[in-house]
Amino acid sequence: MMNKKMIVPVTLCLGLVVSASSTTRGAKSSDNRKPNIVFIYSDDWGYEDLSCHGSTFCKTPNLDKMADEGIDFQNFSVCNPVCSPSRTAIMTGHFPARHSVHGHFATVQSHIKRGMPDWLDPTEVMLPRLLKEAGYTTAHYGKWHLSNTDVTDSPSPLEYGYDDFDAFNVSGRFPQMSVDSTMTRTINFIEKNKEKPFFVNVWIHATHTPHYPKEKFLSQFPELDEQQKVYAAVVAEADYNIGLLFAKLKELGLDEKTLVIFSSDNGPEITGPATKTNLNDGSTGPGLGSYYSVGETNGLKGRKRSLFAGGVRVPFIVRWSGVVPSGKVNKTTPIAAVDMLPTFIELAGGTLPNDYKPDGESIVPAIKGEPFSRNSILYWQWLFANSKTDFWPSLGIQDGEWKLLVNKEFGRLELYNINTDWAEQENIAAQNPAKVKELEAKLAAWVSTLPVNPPSNCFSSERQNLNN
16 A cells, blocks of 8 residues: 555656677677667556557557557466566566465465565575676665565665666665656666666556546546546556657667667556545555456457456557667567566676576567567466456466466366457357367476475565464
């Protein structure tokens, strides 16, 4: 839980920023330093929450321009339909179930009930630590949520490989940053470290609840009803801050040396009941609740907490002037959150430990517009499925163009060809029994490799006291 002071909305988006160098294949820069990396992760954005993706009421001129100047990947998936496990995949390059991170970090009691650790294990291979070993100055600003404020003895982000941090949803023993300072802290960090290799994580609050829209942005949408006006204002502030980032990169002479990726940790929140009796309903803190969470999916089935496309397929727009071809839309190349770690390490000229195997793979060729054929399979595990429409799948596998969703408890499975049915509308399991059997076997083999219990070195003192 966070109070209003902590959650004034800094509605930013996910963006990754990587400066090119002469040692990075395809780059035109003449300097020979390692590329800088800035990774900005937004929260609960729907696939359609961008003008260029067909939003019916949001305006995102800076993101639209970014898409015009880069590649719009439309077959990118996160590795879980909620925040903490989705972020675990970014940090580790592993499917989050490998680390027993099944849902959002909350209280110790809830972790025990859900078979989770009290924080992500910092002793595992971590993206920021690998980049630090490759000579980078590293920082994290914004949302953390690899533990929770209720777990006061959880590790500091510094223990994961960061040189500096300021965060919210971090251990309660640290001050919880105002989300309004996320981009300011990021820009200050870039200015301070512009002459040396750096990596900065920027994980912003928007469009997660609570919503705190500012009048400056509300006034831009006089024609909208109240629900859409609030959401559009939050998105507009995000887009505005993206523009500030691009302006600063240009001012510092980093614009043509910078790869920017925009994405989200999962699909849009489920819109709250059609009532305004209590505007805080469905919120994670004081402020406007999920009644105003009206993000759009552009026809993709499902939303946050669903393994269907609307819950896990999110925007992924790449811009890198002089390296990434401009104005392209790629709807077929399957890429995923677990690909970020091996991709960033390749760009940085780093090395992966000999005993470490990522679940993803480097997509450097794809982001440069070169041919790329995925070899690895994508898996999902979601332990909190329910019988509601579009929220029943508990397991998923995507192998090439085929995606199978399963829930053995409910006796349900559905098969989709995402090349011909991008929105997952036609279940073709009955027509493809051999493919269903093949994918079921692969999925069962993967599940058999997952841990039964969470790592005991990630238990808080509160849990240990409860066990005594």
